[in-house]
Amino acid sequence: MRQNLLVLLSLGALAGSASSQEGADIPAAASDVAADAPSAEPAPAGPDDRPNILLVFADDQRVDTIGAWGNPAIQTPNMDRIAAGGVSFRRSYCMGSSHGAVCAPSRAMLHTGRAYHAINHRTMEGCRTLGELLGESGFQTFGTGKWHNGRDSFTRSFSAGREIMFGGMSDHNKVPVVDMEDDGTFSEGRRAEGHSSDVFSGAAADFIASAPEDSPFFCYVAFTAPHDPRDPPLAWRDRERPALPGNFRAQHDFDNGFLKVRDEKLAAWPRDPEVVRDQLAEYYGLIEHLDDAVGRVLAAVDARGGDRETIIVYAADHGLAVGSHGLLGKQSVYEHSLRAPMMISGPGIPAGRHLTALTYLYDLYPTLLGLAGVGIEEQIHGEDLRPLWDGEVTQVRDSIFLSMGKTQRAVTDGRFKLCVYPKVAHRQLFDLASDPLETMDLATNPAYASHIARLEREMGTWRRLIGDPDPLVVADPTELRMDLSGAKRKPDRWQPKWIREKYFDPPEKEPAEEPAQAKREASKTEKSGV
Ligand SMILES: [Ca+2]
Numbered sequence: 414m415r416q417n418l419l420v421l422l423s424l425g426a427l428a429g430s431a432s433s434q435e436g437a438d439i440p441a442a443a444s445d446v447a448a449d450a451p452s453a454e455p456a457p458a459g460p461d462d463r464p465n466i467l468l469v470f471a472d473d474q475r476v477d478t479i480g481a482w483g484n485p486a487i488q489t490p491n492m493d494r495i496a497a498g499g500v501s502f503r504r505s506y507c508m509g510s511s512h513g514a515v516c517a518p519s520r521a522m523l524h525t526g527r528a529y530h531a532i533n534h535r536t537m538e539g540c541r542t543l544g545e546l547l548g549e550s551g552f553q554t555f556g557t558g559k560w561h562n563g564r565d566s567f568t569r570s571f572s573a574g575r576e577i578m579f580g581g582m583s584d585h586n587k588v589p590v591v592d593m594e595d596d597g598t599f600s601e602g603r604r605a606e607g608h609s610s611d612v613f614s615g616a617a618a619d620f621i622a623s624a625p626e627d628s629p630f631f632c633y634v635a636f637t638a639p640h641d642p643r644d645p646p647l648a649w650r651d652r653e654r655p656a657l658p659g660n661f662r663a664q665h666d667f668d669n670g671f672l673k674v675r676d677e678k679l680a681a682w683p684r685d686p687e688v689v690r691d692q693l694a695e696y697y698g699l700i701e702h703l704d705d706a707v708g709r710v711l712a713a714v715d716a717r718g719g720d721r722e723t724i725i726v727y728a729a730d731h732g733l734a735v736g737s738h739g740l741l742g743k744q745s746v747y748e749h750s751l752r753a754p755m756m757i758s759g760p761g762i763p764a765g766r767h768l769t770a771l772t773y774l775y776d777l778y779p780t781l782l783g784l785a786g787v788g789i790e791e792q793i794h795g796e797d798l799r800p801l802w803d804g805e806v807t808q809v810r811d812s813i814f815l816s817m818g819k820t821q822r823a824v825t826d827g828r829f830k831l832c833v834y835p836k837v838a839h840r841q842l843f844d845l846a847s848d849p850l851e852t853m854d855l856a857t858n859p860a861y862a863s864h865i866a867r868l869e870r871e872m873g874t875w876r877r878l879i880g881d882p883d884p885l886v887v888a889d890p891t892e893l894r895m896d897l898s899g900a901k902r903k904p905d906r907w908q909p910k911w912i913r914e915k916y917f918d919p920p921e922k923e924p925a926e927e928p929a930q931a932k933r934e935a936s937k938t939e940k941s942g943v
Contacts, residue, residue, distance in 0.1 A: 466547070470633070511818060524540075525541070559635040585638065587605075590612070649699070662738050682898050689735065726777060729755075737850075757798075771827055773795065812825060813827075828846050
């Protein structure tokens with residue numbers, strides 16, 4: 414099913430021996446492999462003329478929210494500029510998550526090149542990170558924004574960092590941040606000044622402006638937009654409301670195991686089309702504001718001048734439902750939730766090309782290391798994508814496997830997609846060519862039995878290779894249908910006042926004032942598993 418099957422088989426066997434606990438440590442054997450691996454290539458002798466790498470990372474961005482990718486209802490001139498100057502990977506996926514906080518496993522996959530089943534995403538222990546390998550090979554490494562994989566892995570990945578938010582989410586206007594000191598320790602927590610996208614873009618631009626010219630840099634800027642709270646600055650909130658997604662539903666058809674997670678409580682059930690359109694407008698506003706911030710980072714790159722070129726990557730950790738299929742969050746295996754933007758521009762990369770090969774976000778790990786000339790001794794799942802844009806190959810894998818907790822699995826060959834929901838003994842089959850919005854379930858249509866059988870085998874192969882520990886059939890399936898009409902909701906503590914007032918019933922008593930002490934906020938955010 415893929416070129417380097419032996420490597421995968423090897424890692425799959427190791428991962429298969431892992432504990433079935435979610436977020437379990439990487440198995441001992443695999444850790445040994447990592448520990449024994451030789452370190453990265455030494456910095457090349459003589460002048461280092463390798464390009465800089467700027468990795469711009471968005472949080473919860475749907476794949477259909479880039480103007481240049483075909484959405485006339487959103488203005489993203491800076492994302493469009495990256496697309497126009499490079500390669501767009503239009504079928505790029507996040508593999509999924511062991512739990513509802515999809516962000517953390519997604520980032521761990523990006524930074525290690527492995528499927529989340531083979532990583533302790535809380536620490537990335539036993540895995541050489543992208544920044545770590547680039548730093549060892551001579552890059553100046555800098556990180557800002559969201560880091561959801563523990564402090565030690567940040568220290569391993571970057572030699573400098575400012576305006577770092579350890580944790581899953583925050584109020585965009587009250588971001589708890591720390592800076593990394595020269596000795597690798599972190600400053601006391603404080604509340605950042607301004608909107609998160611402005612704060613993180615400012616830190617990245619400052620680094621880019623001041624980075625010495627004698628070696629290339631790796632700048633990682635991880636925005637928390639457009640993750641909720643859907644709270645752009647007022648000027649970006651006041652905009653036309655987009656149309657509902659074509660697969661809008663008032664409620665999800667059945668219990669997928671994640672219908673009552675935090676993200677799903679941001680609007681009442683059944684979903685009101687007007688409320689969803691309001692939230693879409695606020696989400697689009699957050700993306701347009703993010704685009705503006707990305708523009709400032711790109712301007713800092715432009716302003717450097719000089720001979721060294723810069724590889725620019727724009728990607729997001731995964732997508733979001735925002736009304737599709739009756740869902741609001743990312744905790745599903747539908748295309749809207751696990752596909753995300755991914756594009757790359759830079760020296761040697763063709764401009765304005767759109768590729769539909771099946772890719773994963775974690776393919777960036779070998780791709781960027783390859784472009785930097787850094788050898789990989791690790792056993793990884795990611796594939797170098799350069800042969801795709803060089804025209805050497807038309808695909809790097811035959812299929813994509815997706816998984817969410819213990820309750821959802823899917824596999825697609827690009828055309829057909831089989832989804833399996835073990836806890837409720839339910840299946841779906843979609844023809845993505847004729848039904849890209851996944852609205853016509855063909856699973857019970859006998860005409861498609863051979864496709865189901867083929868995809869079942871493909872799913873089995875993937876599950877063995879990555880060591881998926883959860884059964885596809887359970888002895889005591891639960892009720893398929895779940896009606897959440899009128900179910901009680903409470904806002905989480907990060908939603909600002911206007912969102913609480915607009916989308917939630919008034920509390921029975923006013924919530925206590927949020928603690929003003931920024932250090933305490935930072936600690937609470939870091940420990941949260943959002
Ligand atoms: Ca996310």
